[in-house]
Amino acid sequence: LDKLKNRHNQQVALFHKLEALRDRLVEQGDDAMNDVIALYPHADRQQLRSMIRNAQKEKAGNKPPKSSRQIFQYLRELAES
Helix, strand or coil: CHHHHHHHHHHHHHHHHHHHHHHHHHHHCHHHHHHHHHHCCCCCHHHHHHHHHHHHHHHHCCCCCHHHHHHHHHHHHHHHC
């Protein structure tokens, strides 16, 4: 039971880390993207930059955060691979 609880806590901590990274990407753009590339060298810069731009536009226009969700999913895929 402790192993399951610990695994769950680790996964929650990873998700919080990825959410913070996503928020930094949306706020800081290319400056924060260098940190992501350092963490995950196999990340696709063009795809990430496009999602960041879309998320920034959605945030500025008070639209639903579709691109922010996509960034989080992409970061989660990178972390799991």
